[in-house]
Amino acid sequence: MLTVVEVADRLGPALVVARSGRLSATVADVAVTDPAFPVAPPRGALVVAPGYRLGDAGTDELLEAAGVAGAAGVVVKGTTVQADRPSGSVALLVVEPSADWAHLVALLRTLTTTGAGPLNPEDSLFGLADAIASLCGGPVVLHDPAWQLLAYSGGRPTDDVRSETILGRRAPAQALEQLRAAGILDRLMRGDMVEIAAGAVANMGRRYAVAARAGSELLATIWLQPEEDRPDTDVEQRLRWAADVAAVSLLRHAAAGPGGVGAADAAFDALLSGSRTERIVAERLGVAVDSGFVLAGLRPMATEERDRAATARRLMALARGYCDAYRVQARVAAGADTAYLLFCCAEPDQRRSAVRIVSDMHARLQSAAPHRALLSSTFPSLVETPSVRQSVDQLLALAERRGWSGLTDSEHVQASFRLEQFREVALAHPALLAGPVVTLAEHDRAQGSDLVTTLRAYFANVGDMKAAGAQLGLHVNTVRYRITKAQEIGGFSLDNPDERLLAELQVRLLT
Numbered sequence: 375m376l377t378v379v380e381v382a383d384r385l386g387p388a389l390v391v392a393r394s395g396r397l398s399a400t401v402a403d404v405a406v407t408d409p410a411f412p413v414a415p416p417r418g419a420l421v422v423a424p425g426y427r428l429g430d431a432g433t434d435e436l437l438e439a440a441g442v443a444g445a446a447g448v449v450v451k452g453t454t455v456q457a458d459r460p461s462g463s464v465a466l467l468v469v470e471p472s473a474d475w476a477h478l479v480a481l482l483r484t485l486t487t488t489g490a491g492p493l494n495p496e497d498s499l500f501g502l503a504d505a506i507a508s509l510c511g512g513p514v515v516l517h518d519p520a521w522q523l524l525a526y527s528g529g530r531p532t533d534d535v536r537s538e539t540i541l542g543r544r545a546p547a548q549a550l551e552q553l554r555a556a557g558i559l560d561r562l563m564r565g566d567m568v569e570i571a572a573g574a575v576a577n578m579g580r581r582y583a584v585a586a587r588a589g590s591e592l593l594a595t596i597w598l599q600p601e602e603d604r605p606d607t608d609v610e611q612r613l614r615w616a617a618d619v620a621a622v623s624l625l626r627h628a629a630a631g632p633g634g635v636g637a638a639d640a641a642f643d644a645l646l647s648g649s650r651t652e653r654i655v656a657e658r659l660g661v662a663v664d665s666g667f668v669l670a671g672l673r674p675m676a677t678e679e680r681d682r683a684a685t686a687r688r689l690m691a692l693a694r695g696y697c698d699a700y701r702v703q704a705r706v707a708a709g710a711d712t713a714y715l716l717f718c719c720a721e722p723d724q725r726r727s728a729v730r731i732v733s734d735m736h737a738r739l740q741s742a743a744p745h746r747a748l749l750s751s752t753f754p755s756l757v758e759t760p761s762v763r764q765s766v767d768q769l770l771a772l773a774e775r776r777g778w779s780g781l782t783d784s785e786h787v788q789a790s791f792r793l794e795q796f797r798e799v800a801l802a803h804p805a806l807l808a809g810p811v812v813t814l815a816e817h818d819r820a821q822g823s824d825l826v827t828t829l830r831a832y833f834a835n836v837g838d839m840k841a842a843g844a845q846l847g848l849h850v851n852t853v854r855y856r857i858t859k860a861q862e863i864g865g866f867s868l869d870n871p872d873e874r875l876l877a878e879l880q881v882r883l884l885t
Contacts, residue, residue: 437464828846831846
């Protein structure tokens with residue numbers, strides 16, 4: 375087993391900005407606690423603490439509790455460490471504030487799973503990255519086919535792209551776009567060894583890159599920042615050999631799952647993006663691919679794109695912590711602005727359990743990260759996950775437009791969803807929307823009237839004039855007058871079933 379200082383060294387200075395306390399303590403396990411779902415610090419565990427901040431009273435209480443319980447240490451975000459902490463107090467690691475908690479927990483679990491001593495590249499992807507860096511001379515980063523970060527080595531030189539990759543746990547989008555535009559990614563996918571000159575991509579130094587494959591299957595890409603005194607031919611030969619060795623290690627890693635939860639969630643992340651990793655995900659859940667599943671989506675309410683992305687990653691870390699704390703069997707991943715959870719639901723009772731879990735999770739996490747939550751219908755096979763994700767995303771967008779709050783169960787909003795699909799068809803064929811309601815909308819804009827609003831309330835209350843008036847704060851006679859006026863101006867009759875249906879559809883689709 376590793377000590378706290380060995381764990382900190384292997385995480386590296388890009389993540390760990392300060393350390394103090396009893397750093398020689400041995401790490402037996404990794405535990406996650408959060409103010410939303412506090413967990414008592416286990417003996418010998420390194421306690422990762424999302425939601426806690428250095429200097430807060432809650433953090434001081436957590437450190438004291440960890441010391442009493444005999445925990446190995448505590449990990450919090452911050453920029454420094456208290457200078458007056460005694461060397462014999464419980465170990466404290468302070469990590470970069472912009473670091474991704476989910477990534478950090480995955481790294482820590484990988485390190486503690488591999489045990490003490492030199493890391494065997496056959497057992498650990500981080501050990502593999504270190505071995506390639508040592509062989510080829512220069513720091514290394516490994517990416518999966520979806521450009522998620524698999525592992526990285528220590529060492530220098532470094533640059534902004536490497537730092538962003540480590541902190542964001544994936545290749546930066548801007549760098550990828552420039553590499554794609556230059557044709558470099560196409561060459562890499564074809565099996566070429568590529569060299570990228572310093573400055574060819576903004577904020578990125580010189581690189582060599584090669585793909586690690588098993589037959590035609592892409593397992594990972596390896597990115598090396600070579601030392602200046604290494605001959606190019608020597609670097610290329612060594613990196614080619616390293617790619618062959620890496621392929622064996624990556625296959626063993628995928629089969630054995632040494633990364634535990636982190637590796638399983640990486641496979642789920644890839645599945646959401648359309649990769650064929652359904653068998654790996656099913657194995658980690660301990661079920662068959664066609665057992666029946668539901669997908670939950672948690673989408674932040676923040677309006678700024680950057681805030682949404684950051685909160686989505688926060689939600690993912692919180693959701694994983696919830697699952698850890700309450701022993702919930704689920705896979706967790708995050709997209710650009712949404713966190714996703716996958717549950718096995720072979721039986722109706724399991725879906726009802728998933729509804730309770732997501733509802734409880736939503737209520738607990740709402741204060742820490744305001745969001746909307748949605749649960750899909752049960753789908754039979756993991757192969758359908760990408761298409762189900764698309765439906766979840768569409769329903770979350772509908773929930774945002776409609777202002778729905780709390781947990782939305784997709785089985786209860788199918789009518790609204792189908793109506794939204796009608797709306798998309800109608801917008802693609804404008805002739806379907808021509809007619810009475812467009813005429814009324816133009817009249818309202820020109821005259822400052824509210825005929826469309828009144829008609830909508832009339833339909834919402836199934837033709838009950840009195841109820842429509844109560845909804846709008848109007849006398850029933852005013853509602854009657856407006857409805858009559860709407861029929862005159864729009865040129866339709868509510869007594870005609872077809873014209874009534876068309877008017878109601880257009881009100882719902884256009885407003």
